[in-house]
Amino acid sequence: MRITLLISFFSLNLVAQTERVKDFTKQLCSPEFHGRGYVNAGDSIAANHIAKTFEEIGLKQLNGTYFQSFTFPVNTFPTKMEVKIGDKQLTPGVDFIVNEASGKGNGTTEFQSLGIYELYTGKYSFSKLDKNKMFYFLNLGYGGDTLTKVRENLKIIAKYAPVMEVVNTKFTWSVSETAYKFPFIQIQESVFKIHFQSNSTAVSFDIDAQIKNHTARNVIGYLPATKKSKKTIMITAHYDHLGRMGSSTYFPGANDNASGNGMLISLAEKFKAKGLKKYNLLFVAFAGEEIGLYGSKYMVSHPPVDLKSVHFLLNLDIMGSGEEGITVVNATLFPEEFTRLENINKGKNYIAQIKRRGPAANSDHYFFTEAGVPAFYIYTMGPNKHYHDIYDTYQELSFSAFGNLSNLLEEFFRGMK
Numbered sequence: 114m115r116i117t118l119l120i121s122f123f124s125l126n127l128v129a130q131t132e133r134v135k136d137f138t139k140q141l142c143s144p145e146f147h148g149r150g151y152v153n154a155g156d157s158i159a160a161n162h163i164a165k166t167f168e169e170i171g172l173k174q175l176n177g178t179y180f181q182s183f184t185f186p187v188n189t190f191p192t193k194m195e196v197k198i199g200d201k202q203l204t205p206g207v208d209f210i211v212n213e214a215s216g217k218g219n220g221t222t223e224f225q226s227l228g229i230y231e232l233y234t235g236k237y238s239f240s241k242l243d244k245n246k247m248f249y250f251l252n253l254g255y256g257g258d259t260l261t262k263v264r265e266n267l268k269i270i271a272k273y274a275p276v277m278e279v280v281n282t283k284f285t286w287s288v289s290e291t292a293y294k295f296p297f298i299q300i301q302e303s304v305f306k307i308h309f310q311s312n313s314t315a316v317s318f319d320i321d322a323q324i325k326n327h328t329a330r331n332v333i334g335y336l337p338a339t340k341k342s343k344k345t346i347m348i349t350a351h352y353d354h355l356g357r358m359g360s361s362t363y364f365p366g367a368n369d370n371a372s373g374n375g376m377l378i379s380l381a382e383k384f385k386a387k388g389l390k391k392y393n394l395l396f397v398a399f400a401g402e403e404i405g406l407y408g409s410k411y412m413v414s415h416p417p418v419d420l421k422s423v424h425f426l427l428n429l430d431i432m433g434s435g436e437e438g439i440t441v442v443n444a445t446l447f448p449e450e451f452t453r454l455e456n457i458n459k460g461k462n463y464i465a466q467i468k469r470r471g472p473a474a475n476s477d478h479y480f481f482t483e484a485g486v487p488a489f490y491i492y493t494m495g496p497n498k499h500y501h502d503i504y505d506t507y508q509e510l511s512f513s514a515f516g517n518l519s520n521l522l523e524e525f526f527r528g529m530k
């Protein structure tokens with residue numbers, strides 16, 4: 114009876130903890146956080162929320178603050194985002210997106226087609242194009258070098274005239290620090306067909322784009338070792354995402370990377386409850402990842418602790434699934450640590466599969482690795498393929514491996530020599 118009571122108390126506690134982490138993750142994905150980008154101060158709202166959560170958990174400030182600020186230019190879409198073909202109003206994010214480096218512009222105009230030969234060779238005086246037309250290209254079925262060249266030339270055209278790229282693959286948005294002079298729209302073939310071929314060749318658009326100088330903040334929470342130590346372990350996850358594309362559309366960035374912040378919080382709670390003897394812990398939520406790893410790059414050049422004292426860094430980005438296990442980037446660089454991770458998993462069967470991968474510049478571990486800090490970057494794998502689109506929502510997160518992965522990572526650090 115007593116044992117039963119103890120067990121149920123313990124599991125209730127675990128459930129409560131998991132629910133708290135899920136609520137935290139869900140909140141980061143909500144419209145009030147505006148996709149944690151550069152419209153309506155979304156990323157700043159997220160930074161404040163993460164710092165508050167760090168404080169609630171009991172993480173300390175470093176050098177008197179939770180924040181580290183840095184500034185960069187960014188192209189933003191704060192208000193108008195309208196495209197109409199004939200009399201059909203299109204839905205941003207679903208029917209069309211703008212290229213992240215799209216310029217602003219408005220008008221009602223005719224379509225004019227671009228051919229593959231012109232776009233592949235670039236042997237065409239794009240600068241002489243009529244800026245009062247909308248140039249469209251059916252970018253269907255091209256791949257490899259052809260696609261690369263076509264995309265390059267479409268971007269050049271956007272310097273001289275409005276351009277529309279018709280695609281039949283999923284939209285994948287990004288963020289840019291520069292902008293073309295004219296709008297650059299990507300549209301789904303299904304929509305383009307129906308409304309272009311039916312009755313009208315007229316296209317109307319009204320797109321607002323603004324380059325602004327943006328100050329973003331990395332969020333840092335500190336947890337000292339239980340015995341005085343000069344060595345530090347860093348656990349990191351970027352919290353920024355792509356933000357808003359016009360006033361009515363936002364990119365929630367649930368898997369990428371509200372989920373990673375959830376894991377960050379989950380580990381912070383565990384190590385706050387029982388600290389590491391030998392290592393101070395630095396929990397970092399990075400800003401500016403999606404635009405080019407800016408937050409982590411800044412931290413490497415302005416480290417809050419001596420980088421030589423950083424024993425290991427673990428970066429978490431895309432933690433929301435895990436049905437097909439996890440991948441470890443930099444596994445080949447640190448085979449001993451990778452084997453140790455594998456062995457813990459073999460003993461406990463936490464994760465379906467742990468895949469080994471070499472170094473890659475695909476998240477915030479990268480500049481630390483280049484600076485000589487031993488690091489892993491871990492992401493989960495599973496059926497959820499929503500990525501950099503409006504469908505990467507909290508509801509799509511399965512958290513399939515979440516609890517077990519959190520336990521695996523905790524054991525990995527507790528066993529660190």
Ligand SMILES: [Zn+2]
Nearest residue numbers: 369370430431
């Ligand atoms: Zn990411």
